[in-house]
Amino acid sequence: MVRWKGLLTGQNSSRPPTPHAAPGGWALDSLDEYDTPAEVDASMRTLRRVAIWHFAVFLGVVLLVPLLTVALDWWSRGRLVGGISPNFAMAAVGLYVFFFVISFAAARLSNAVENRMLGHSQPGIISDDAEPFDGDGRHGLPSEDSLAAGDRPHSLSGGDGLAGGDGLVAGADRVDTDDDSPNGRAT
Amino acid sequence: MNSVSVAVLGALLLAVLALTLVIRPRRASTLDFYLAGQRVGVVTNACAICGDYFSAASFLGVAAAVYVSGLDGVWYATGFAAGFIPVLLFIAAPLRRFGEFSIPDFLARRLRSEHVRIVAVVVVQLIILSYLVPQAVGSGITWELLVDRGIAGLSPYATGVLLSTTLITVLVTLGGMRGTTWTQAVQFLLLLSAFVWLAIVILGSGFNYPDAVAELSREPLANPEHDGGGWHLTTEANRLEEDQPIIFGEPGGRYGHLGQFALIMTLVMGTAGLPHIMNRYFTSPTGTAARMTTVWVLGLAGVFYTLAVLLGTAARTLISQAADNEPWLDELTIDGVLRIPEHALLVLGRLHGDEAGLGFIATGALIAVLSTIAGLLLAAAASWGHDVYERHINPRASQRQAVWAGRSAVLVVALLSAVLALGLRPDSMTALFPSVVATMVTWAFALAGSALTPVFVLAIWWRRTTAPGAVAGMVTGAVAAMLLFGTGTVVGGRGLSEMMLTPTVIAAPLAAGVTILVSLRTRTPTDLDQLWLRLHGTAADRRAERLARLTIAGTTAGATRPRERG
Numbered sequence: 001m002v003r004w005k006g007l008l009t010g011q012n013s014s015r016p017p018t019p020h021a022a023p024g025g026w027a028l029d030s031l032d033e034y035d036t037p038a039e040v041d042a043s044m045r046t047l048r049r050v051a052i053w054h055f056a057v058f059l060g061v062v063l064l065v066p067l068l069t070v071a072l073d074w075w076s077r078g079r080l081v082g083g084i085s086p087n088f089a090m091a092a093v094g095l096y097v098f099f100f101v102i103s104f105a106a107a108r109l110s111n112a113v114e115n116r117m118l119g120h121s122q123p124g125i126i127s128d129d130a131e132p133f134d135g136d137g138r139h140g141l142p143s144e145d146s147l148a149a150g151d152r153p154h155s156l157s158g159g160d161g162l163a164g165g166d167g168l169v170a171g172a173d174r175v176d177t178d179d180d181s182p183n184g185r186a187t
Numbered sequence: 188m189n190s191v192s193v194a195v196l197g198a199l200l201l202a203v204l205a206l207t208l209v210i211r212p213r214r215a216s217t218l219d220f221y222l223a224g225q226r227v228g229v230v231t232n233a234c235a236i237c238g239d240y241f242s243a244a245s246f247l248g249v250a251a252a253v254y255v256s257g258l259d260g261v262w263y264a265t266g267f268a269a270g271f272i273p274v275l276l277f278i279a280a281p282l283r284r285f286g287e288f289s290i291p292d293f294l295a296r297r298l299r300s301e302h303v304r305i306v307a308v309v310v311v312q313l314i315i316l317s318y319l320v321p322q323a324v325g326s327g328i329t330w331e332l333l334v335d336r337g338i339a340g341l342s343p344y345a346t347g348v349l350l351s352t353t354l355i356t357v358l359v360t361l362g363g364m365r366g367t368t369w370t371q372a373v374q375f376l377l378l379l380s381a382f383v384w385l386a387i388v389i390l391g392s393g394f395n396y397p398d399a400v401a402e403l404s405r406e407p408l409a410n411p412e413h414d415g416g417g418w419h420l421t422t423e424a425n426r427l428e429e430d431q432p433i434i435f436g437e438p439g440g441r442y443g444h445l446g447q448f449a450l451i452m453t454l455v456m457g458t459a460g461l462p463h464i465m466n467r468y469f470t471s472p473t474g475t476a477a478r479m480t481t482v483w484v485l486g487l488a489g490v491f492y493t494l495a496v497l498l499g500t501a502a503r504t505l506i507s508q509a510a511d512n513e514p515w516l517d518e519l520t521i522d523g524v525l526r527i528p529e530h531a532l533l534v535l536g537r538l539h540g541d542e543a544g545l546g547f548i549a550t551g552a553l554i555a556v557l558s559t560i561a562g563l564l565l566a567a568a569a570s571w572g573h574d575v576y577e578r579h580i581n582p583r584a585s586q587r588q589a590v591w592a593g594r595s596a597v598l599v600v601a602l603l604s605a606v607l608a609l610g611l612r613p614d615s616m617t618a619l620f621p622s623v624v625a626t627m628v629t630w631a632f633a634l635a636g637s638a639l640t641p642v643f644v645l646a647i648w649w650r651r652t653t654a655p656g657a658v659a660g661m662v663t664g665a666v667a668a669m670l671l672f673g674t675g676t677v678v679g680g681r682g683l684s685e686m687m688l689t690p691t692v693i694a695a696p697l698a699a700g701v702t703i704l705v706s707l708r709t710r711t712p713t714d715l716d717q718l719w720l721r722l723h724g725t726a727a728d729r730r731a732e733r734l735a736r737l738t739i740a741g742t743t744a745g746a747t748r749p750r751e752r753g
Binding site for chain 2: 032033034035037039040041043044047048050051054055058062063066069070076077079081082083084085087088091092093095096097099100102103104106107110111114118119
């Protein structure tokens with residue numbers, strides 16, 4: 001089923017509720033969230049494949065329109081309704097429908113990949129017990145250029161440079177300061 | 188000029204100005220001025236991106252290109268919309284997750300290099316100027332047709348250019364990104380409603396889209412041309428079959444196969460490198476929100492461009508039919524065909540809504556220009572103010588000083604673009620390009636797609652990308668695009684020169700190749716794993732979402748408790 005709420009808000013509505021956030025309740029709990037380098041590397045590779053595959057389909061369809069002009073006389077001179085040829089119909093309306101459909105599919109798949117592959121680790125633990133998402137067995141396993149579990153930088157889990165959340169949603173106009181910028185850095 | 192048109196124009200522009208003043212940021216933080224506090228929702232941001240993106244090239248230019256070239260003009264709209272697919276697939280979410288203020292800031296932080304920042308600033312400024320000038324040209328054209336009167340001895344065209352530039356400069360310096368976001372979202376809804384209104388009245392008056400295409404395709408397409416003997420209609424040879432005439436509903440009106448392919452690739456690749464559009468993604472609260480924003484943009488763009496193509500077709504049919512009965516069209520047309528194709532929608536508005544209709548469409552055109560100029564000026568401000576002033580001129584600048592540096596940059600860039608626009612006369616270039624506004628914007632896309640997009644995509648998805656590689660890639664892409672475009676303009680003609688006029692298809696692979704080659708011979712940043720976590724991890728997204736849920740839960744609990752007590 002299409003998750004219209006998630007589409008509207010851009011939130012990962014498929015993610016199960018966190019144990020600390022009781023429905024209707026309001027508990028001040030830890031906001032720490034963690035990604036390990038191995039998880040991120042694996043999800044990045046999967047997302048890269050998703051992006052390249054969708055881009056290839058997109059490019060193929062877009063380039064098919066002028067290619068059919070060369071290959072099929074009917075494509076440009078045939079008439080579907082009134083004077084509108086298949087070529088005209090595709091360029092004037094059809095491609096926009098295709099763009100929306102492929103973008104929607106790619107976004108949903110990308111969100112699903114991230115939901116499935118990221119955010120399951122506890123601090124200091126690399127998640128390697130989950131099933132491989134894309135069947136290549138890479139999920140959860142350190143790649144050739146990723147860090148080991150113990151090398152995960154603590155600064156990334158403590159809400160310093162990455163902790164955009166409290167400045168983003170709660171309304172505070174916080175600017176995270178950076179070691180080399182007195183004017184802060186957007187996160 | 189008619190008082191009704193000007194009254195409609197004035198009322199709508201005043202409403203936008205009032206909105207900006209009401210929602211302007213009260214505190215002078217750089218995060219507010221440049222990124223609207225990073226709290227812009229998905230639909231609002233999608234509307235703001237559309238307001239930013241749908242410039243004079245989209246509002247006037249697409250219909251004009253269809254008016255002049257028929258089916259080949261449609262490809263402008265297709266390319267403009269298609270450009271958001273690579274943005275969604277490769278850029279939106281990682282760019283937002285990494286954060287920062289601007290494209291140069293992103294590249295400099297990702298590649299840990301100030302050289303990258305400086306080169307990126309130069310490229311970004313070139314793109315902004317290339318994009319700003321046609322917007323100013325569009326405002327001059329609109330003022331000329333709507334008011335046709337100059338102020339203080341200036342021509343109507345010059346008055347339009349200067350007034351629009353001045354107005355939007357004031358709005359941007361007052362409103363910053365927060366004010367601009369909301370005004371751009373409102374402006375987009377106004378643009379869309381102008382198109383919807385025009386489409387409804389045209390279809391309601393009996394216009395039949397398929398029959399109009401059939402009618403227009405019965406005879407060769409002829410357009411006005413000015414030579415020693417004055418204006419007259421001429422037909423060009425078909426670009427696909429030399430012995431055939433150009434037909435409205437068939438390809439070959441403007442491009443050969445190579446030219447069409449080059450145009451599409453230039454527009455597809457260019458969007459991902461447009462600074463004013465990419466800066467909008469930094470205002471999303473999370474990477475996932477940035478991704479879903481792009482889906483909404485693609486849906487809205489589809490509706491907008493479908494209507495633009497319909498209206499371009501309607502203009503070609505209805506204006507020639509009306510030319511015999513409407514004396515005011517005599518000075519605008521040659522045998523029923525407009526001399527300046529960008530007038531198509533404005534004339535259509537007057538034909539179907541009298542002076543108020545002209546005022547409404549003209550407001551839409553000016554709004555399209557103003558909202559895009561606003562986005563471009565903000566991108567220029569972020570680039571000069573944050574990347575140059577804060578980083579290199581005054582590293583100890585206070586928030587107040589930094590914001591004022593951005594505002595000063597807005598003034599300088601606006602002045603420069605107005606001066607360049609005043610040096611151009613669109614009617615003298617009509618014979619050379621299908622729509623001068625759309626074509627000039629294409630130059631900006633070519634530069635962005637050649638110099639920035641390849642480096643951008645590699646920096647996000649290829650760990651081995653290095654600072655020297657990025658610098659070499661950006662310089663190669665920019666120089667190749669400018670050289671090819673210059674050569675194409677001088678050589679003219681068809682085939683390869685068509686490709687040179689939209690050079691991304693050659694320059695972008697060249698830039699990517701150079702980036703890869705140089706990167707393989709140089710060292711990556713030492714903290715690459717931390718950078719990669721920030722770029723592709725979702726921890727910050729999840730944290731922001733959890734905090735939002737907790738905030739909502741807390742607000743709800745706080746609101747229900749007093750009621751329970753009562």
